[in-house]
Amino acid sequence: MKPIVSEAVANTRELNNSVGFSLRRAQLSMYKDFGRFMDPLEVRPSQFAVLMLINTNPGFSQSAISLTLGIQRANFVSMLDELQERGLVERRTSANDRRSFALHLTKQGEDFVKQMRATHAKLEKAIGRRLGVRNTKILLRLLNEFADAAENGI
Amino acid sequence: MKPIVSEAVANTRELNNSVGFSLRRAQLSMYKDFGRFMDPLEVRPSQFAVLMLINTNPGFSQSAISLTLGIQRANFVSMLDELQERGLVERRTSANDRRSFALHLTKQGEDFVKQMRATHAKLEKAIGRRLGVRNTKILLRLLNEFADAAENGI
């Protein structure tokens, strides 16, 4: 029997009925889009999320931010080191609890977030064209409901 | 200023409006569900996809299967080695093209896929309850349309 060569693409019909597989497929393509738009800023998806979160929640601790993003606090240390070395984030010591740091954006970090947000808006607009604005909103709502329900143990 | 302790969860409202972030969030929770159901079978999501794909497309080459799943063929080698050592997959040599292997499930592999499929159906049913059957179907359709559009360069 002749083996099928790489020009042929295998049939994925059954897998496409799996929510997990379809989520992964969609996320994989999204990841590429993210790179296409955000690579010039040299920011990865996880860094984007961290910076946005510190921007919205100044003063939160490393544990709080990393927990919210589902990142182990151990792995969050080197991530923050990098953002700090780039001059975007500050670890402020606190007199109240000297174990933890209060995270803040630097002035440069705030400017960078503005730039990120503008580029990210273009990305969202571009992928919004894929399904149309209406369907993209539905997708967004269903994704968040799905994750919320999972977090609430449903 | 007192740093916010870990009991407080940071505000993710803005990030939840990002398709990419919401996809990642949903996939993260899905990944946990997959483990809850499939861990007893000792099969990871990528292995699940490979076995399902070989089952549906017997005789395809390593390149074809790995390309379809977006896995580098270099990384696919050790993955297949593991599945072969477990006695689930066969690399059959071909007289027509002696460079490549035709991938097939063993009898044991076919039984295992049946077991996987049954467990996976339970998983899909469980997560279907989260959004309801109707909304889950809509989510599935939108996810696949989204990935299809991306693949077609839209």
Add this chain to the structure above:
DNA sequence: TATTGTTATACTCTATAACTATA
């Protein structure tokens, strides 16, 4: 020349245990 499977390598992400300093 080009492709298939392979090895080697490196970088990111993720997960866990254990340490220190504080509470």
Add this chain to the structure above:
DNA sequence: TATAGTTATAGAGTATAACAATA
């Protein structure tokens, strides 16, 4: 005792270059 940040480490996943056998 418990928590925040940290270090070290190990396992996955992912990406690239280069090689031998074959087309």
